[in-house]
Amino acid sequence: MADQELRRNFYGRVHGKTLRASQKDYLANDLEPLRLRNLTREENPARTKIDPSAIFETPRPVWLEIGFGGGEHLVHMAAGNPDIGLIGCEPFVNGVAMLLGKIRQANLTNLTIHPGDVRDLFDVLPDQSIEKAFLNYPDPWPKARHHRRRFVTPGYLKELARVMKPGAEFRVATDIPDYVRQTLEEVPQAGFTLVSQTGEGEAWQDWISTRYEQKALREGRHPHYLTFRRA
Template sequence: MSDTPKSAFDPNPPRRNFYGRRHGKTLRQSQKGYLSEDLGELRPRGITPRENPARAPIDPAAIFGDARPVWLEVGFGGGEHMVHMAASYPEIGIIGCEPFINGVAMLLGKIRAAGVGNVSVHPGDARDLMDVLPPASIAKAFLNYPDPWPKARHHRRRFVTPEHLIPLARVMQPGAEFRVATDIPDYMRQTLEEVPLAGFDLVAEGPEPWQDWLSTRYEQKALREGRVPHYATFRRR
């Protein structure tokens, strides 16, 4: 595999399967309110074919109103890490992708409570966003406790496969940081094998989190159940 992934914008991305849940338990009335009242203003436009039939590249500066650095969180879960980063770094803009609507509702509640304004929310597959982001437009990316897909026959569904990593590398700036956190040893094994092949260099890997890390609900569950978190930092080559 080439160390330099395809950089040209593809107006006709291939059809793809989606694996995972989109809905969970019945939403509380307050969460339904967050979705109806807040999500529309926070969604980046031009991601879906209905909004953007020509699949033209979207301008990240238009999302946040200026040319600030843009970060990306893939699968933000309940949103605590994303809101923490937005509050800690008000000078950046952060886009979060999450197809699980219950997680989206939880994030919106946290955004309200924290009062952060430098966030954007795509309630869908991260690949749809990466299809329309310009090359080298993302300054930092996070993959925290992704779905482990533990069965061997399902490992191709993991995010750390070329189907996801090549588009991610395309939209990341040279030198941009990519962080991965997981409590599944085999997921980290695959991460360490696949991410460098997509155009990233390993910077650090081990049980110590980043200085600005906020432990998520998924990490707390892993610790309660006796699993050891692992953290890896890569840099876009």
């Protein structure tokens, strides 16, 4: 296949503010041991499927966070569920650096990271291999012509549905009403059933407020929490 056929459009930030010295240290010394292997075409040119439960020291259920931002939620879930393995995908280098600092401080061993596009992971995950997935404060892409870039579109959701086990839970948190609209329209069409839809102050029992939620509240936007179940 030609190089241009392998290329995907990627929209969104990869780099932000200049990294602090400590963050550069995390990226230089902590990322490689935690980075998920056999995702890139260089490492896995045949796109051979990986067993996510075998990534960790002992086989275990695996959860996925798509776009972990600064890593608050991912670290919180890992610390509260030591028998679960968590995969975090995030292309934004500054967010990856923030997560690595939190992991070092918490001394967690049940996390692995893909510092890139979640579609790389979907390429190599087998069917029905993920038991829970999180999409917290995703890029809103507010302009109508950019709505096709949102995660809650058929291209992403079809692959998410494929890798999730029947009965697996998919959680979405957002402060953008139109993102809620599109989520409610698109996610059920991909094979999920809406379980609950709640608002501010009614998050999941094990939820931790993230920097993006706190920013939304400061700016007068209200959180929405949606729970779906894979059919």
